[in-house]
Amino acid sequence: MVRRIDVTGSDGVNLAAWEFADPPKDRAEAGQAPGILMLHGLMGRATHWASTARWLSERHRPVGLDQRGHGRSDKPAGGLYTRDAYVADAETAIEQLDLAPVTLVGHSMGALTAWQLAAKRPDLVKALIICDMRASAIGAASQREWADWFTTWPLPFATLADVRKWFGEDDPWVERPNPSRGEFFAEVMAESADGWRPVFSQEQMLTSRATWVYDAHWEELAQVRCPTLVLRGIDGELGRAEAQEMVRVLPRGQYAEVEDAGHLVHYDRPDGWRRAVEPFLEQLAEGYREPVSP
Numbered sequence: 001m002v003r004r005i006d007v008t009g010s011d012g013v014n015l016a017a018w019e020f021a022d023p024p025k026d027r028a029e030a031g032q033a034p035g036i037l038m039l040h041g042l043m044g045r046a047t048h049w050a051s052t053a054r055w056l057s058e059r060h061r062p063v064g065l066d067q068r069g070h071g072r073s074d075k076p077a078g079g080l081y082t083r084d085a086y087v088a089d090a091e092t093a094i095e096q097l098d099l100a101p102v103t104l105v106g107h108s109m110g111a112l113t114a115w116q117l118a119a120k121r122p123d124l125v126k127a128l129i130i131c132d133m134r135a136s137a138i139g140a141a142s143q144r145e146w147a148d149w150f151t152t153w154p155l156p157f158a159t160l161a162d163v164r165k166w167f168g169e170d171d172p173w174v175e176r177p178n179p180s181r182g183e184f185f186a187e188v189m190a191e192s193a194d195g196w197r198p199v200f201s202q203e204q205m206l207t208s209r210a211t212w213v214y215d216a217h218w219e220e221l222a223q224v225r226c227p228t229l230v231l232r233g234i235d236g237e238l239g240r241a242e243a244q245e246m247v248r249v250l251p252r253g254q255y256a257e258v259e260d261a262g263h264l265v266h267y268d269r270p271d272g273w274r275r276a277v278e279p280f281l282e283q284l285a286e287g288y289r290e291p292v293s294p
Contacts, residue, residue, distance in 0.1 A: 103281070
């Protein structure tokens with residue numbers, strides 16, 4: 001079962017959270033099903049976690065959040081798309097949905113949000129999974145490349161098949177055919193009067209990205225005290241050396257990688273992703289400790 005739960009964000013923005021399993025009937029049952037909040041990356045949406053949520057729901061209470069500007073959540077023109085706003089949204093979602101102490105699972109930008117929240121509110125966070133997100137500054141050149149890339153999108157797409165083909169084969173950023181990438185982007189398209197367009201604003205995505213690409217985030221990473229898994233795709237954006245340095249900086253860090261996976265690890269290689277994540281979650285179940293107070 002998947003059901004939508006409305007969450008009020010930090011500045012009144014309406015956010016769509018998605019419960020991927022039957023909700024606990026009472027607090028006792030909730031205690032038997034540890035909460036997991038899944039945070040997608042830039043341009044993503046909560047439904048990208050659906051396959052992960054299916055196996056997580058066997059032992060956990062998995063919830064996905066459409067972050068502001070994404071999915072079914074509000075996309076206010078001129079709204080706040082800052083790091084503080086994204087972190088505050090995740091914080092209030094945990095509190096409103098009674099998920100604490102929660103395990104945060106974040107991909108890319110969502111992973112940064114997750115570790116910034118874990119550093120800010122260790123009382124809410126039991127554990128953390130960082131999926132293919134760098135702690136180093138990415139830089140101005142990357143932001144320019146993204147702005148240029150957005151102009152290459154042949155919008156509107158006539159059909160979803162055209163979406164899948166372009167993002168899976170024809171996109172200049174695709175080195176070899178990648179059908180799962182095409183499917184990933186098909187999930188973030190909506191039909192309009194003239195064809196298929198993204199459910200997000202490209203301008204808002206660049207605004208959001210600009211709040212973190214120019215800065216390094218090592219200091220906040222070092223403040224994360226809970227058990228943390230740093231996971232990367234072999235062909236992803238997070239290199240092995242940087243990932244292992246992130247593990248070294250983390251007081252309770254662990255490392256994992258998924259073969260034949262790119263940046264979209266959980267979506268691209270769901271079986272390999274599960275094999276990498278499950279042992280970490282099993283460790284938590286066996287050796288759970290109360291989270292550190294703020």
